[in-house]
Each structure stands twice: as structure tokens, then as C-alpha cells.
Amino acid sequence: VFGASEHLTLHLPAKQQPVGSPPFHRWISADAQLFAEFFRAGPDEYLIRFPGIGDFNISARHPFVKVHPVEGAIQDTLLHLYLNQVRPLQLSAGGSLVLHAGAVRLSGQAIALVGPSGRGKSSLCASFAASGVPFLTDDGLELCLQDGLYFAQPHVPTVRLWEDSLTAIVGSSATEVLPVSYSAKTRVLASADLLHCEQALPLSHVFLLGAGEATRTEIRPLSAREAITLLIGNTYVLDIQDPETMAKHFDHITGLVSKLPCFMLDYPRRYELLPEVRQTLVNMVRSEKECPL
């Protein structure tokens, strides 16, 4: 997992210069701040700019990344951005399927917990991990198709949590907590009390996380149409204007939905209900495994 950072070359700090062409895409944060800008820098080459932090030059053809930080940028923040934002986008540009999803190991396989920021992926992953069910990642889930199975790939052994989630779910057992300079969240390192799985596992189920409007834990199967349209919106795609890339992602997602059961999962976002949510998922996955239809 950490080998990925070997592809990162850190350059000397420099002021972020204006780019000749306008960005083809922007990310705006929930509080309406510009978080990232995306520029084309040549055939299959891109510049991802995080204002006030650094510029990342990436290619869709090879894994090497150059980062040009601004003066004073924290190295740990750059690595964090690379692993959690830049690398998933680079993988997507190379044709991989990367979901906005966490994943945990259940019954020897992985389940995906899919949803945009704020849907509770990290909290649910941390809740599983703190109860002894290892997590593979809390976001940026890369899926590799091998022998007809989608394998969930492990990612960095950290979970990003808001302070209240950290206290409620992990409590005092967190061995190491790292700040994230551009977010109010903190990163918690995996430990004996917060288990991480470092093995790629075949994916067995996909759960799309609802908005927390349910009054109790609810799971319902999604039709193929529902699953595809929801998953498309939760996929990392670097160049959304490239028809070839979009077609490839569409086929990836269609293939995933044709092979795996997809469900909508919603529950009230109350910490005391997380054990019930976990148990519901555990029972569901185990019962399907014991009684294949």
C-alpha cells in the first residue's frame, strides 16, 4: 500500500503560477471553497492544483507523479492528498474502477460501503474495525477484475473522522491521530483496536449509503438501473470530458452491477445504532453465503 508513495517525487516549494488554459473541471468543497482545479497538460497528462497547497502533475500512462508544493505546505498533507485524492483519480485515468467507497472484510470477502462525502462511510468502517472486523479502506476503493471476480484492494490504514465520531467510535483506544491540514477531520491510524486488512479480497456485496433519513435500519435491493445510476455518481473519474474514459467507466460499472448484488442501506445517523447496523449487515452477508439461491 505504501509502495504507492514511491511513485511520488517531491519538488522544491514554488509559488503556484497561472496556467495557460482554463481548468476543465473544478472541485468545490461543501463550504463553497475551491478545493481543486484540473488542467490538461498534454496527451494523457494532467495538472491537479490544490490552491494554497500544491500542484500535482500526473499521467494516465504511468504511475509517477510530480508534486510542486507551495512554500510552507506540510509534507504529510501532500502525501495524504496524493493517496486519497490524486492516486484514485490517476488510477481512474488509467482505466481502473475506483469508487467513493469504504470496504470491510466479512466472511472472507469484502463488502463495499458506497456514498459521497458525509454519508458515513468512514464512521461505519471505523465502527466495524473497532468491533474486530477489519477495514480495507475508508474511501477510494479500487476494484480489480480478476478471473471474473472484482477484488477490493486495500488502501492506506487510516480512517478520517470528525472529532465527535472519533470520540464516539474509537474513543481512547486510538493509538495515533494525525491532523488533516485542509479539513477539520483527523486521521486515525489502524491498530490492534482498529483493525486493517492488507489483503485484496473478492467483493461480495455493494451497499449504497442513504442520506440518513430512515427512522430505523433499512436495506432494500436496488434494480440494475438504480444501482448503475447511483454508482456512476460515486466513481472517481479524472477526465469527465473524455468520451473513451466515460465509456470505459460505464462498462466497468455495468459489469459490476451484473455480477454483484447491490442494496440501498439507510439508518438514522446515531452512534448508538451503529452496532445494530453492523449486525444487520453481518447477518445478511452470512445468511446469503450459507443459503445460496
Next chain:
Amino acid sequence: MSPVNLYGQVVVVPNVIARDLGGETVLLNLKTGTYFGLDSVGARLWSLIQSGSTIAAMSDALASEFDAEPSVIESDIKRLLTDMAAQGLVSLPE
């Protein structure tokens, strides 16, 4: 809803691709990133669009296959096609 020509062809916009799964269809406009899900009836309509049917012919075909008033079917087809046109997935006859 503005008047729709029943006797001209509905044309799929270039760069729109479709995938069928479990009797349903999902459309994606590769240029705009717009995607659109069709249930089983919508999927049947999509197959008629691809075969070059006019709206009148689509209405006749669906009326023979589904238990609903022809006027209701025609109205529903017009509404769905207008919606799909607004999403940049098809162009309607003038």
C-alpha cells in the same frame, strides 16, 4: 408540454451509449456525462427508438403490448421523450 410531431423519427443523439441489464436500460451521454435510467417499459421504448420508429408507431407497438389506454400510452411516451430530449439524449422530430 409543447406539441410533438408524431410522424417523424426520434433520433438518438451522437455519443449516447446504452447498456441493457435485467430488462432495464441505462443511457449515458459521453460528451455531457448525463446518464438516464429506463425501467422495463422505457427500455422497450428505447429499442423502438433505435429501430427508427415514429412516435405514432411507438404508441401502437406499446399499446399492443401493455394493458393501458392508447391515449395514456401516447401521452406517457411524449412526456418521456421530451424529458430525454431535455437531457440531450434524443432529438425530437420537428
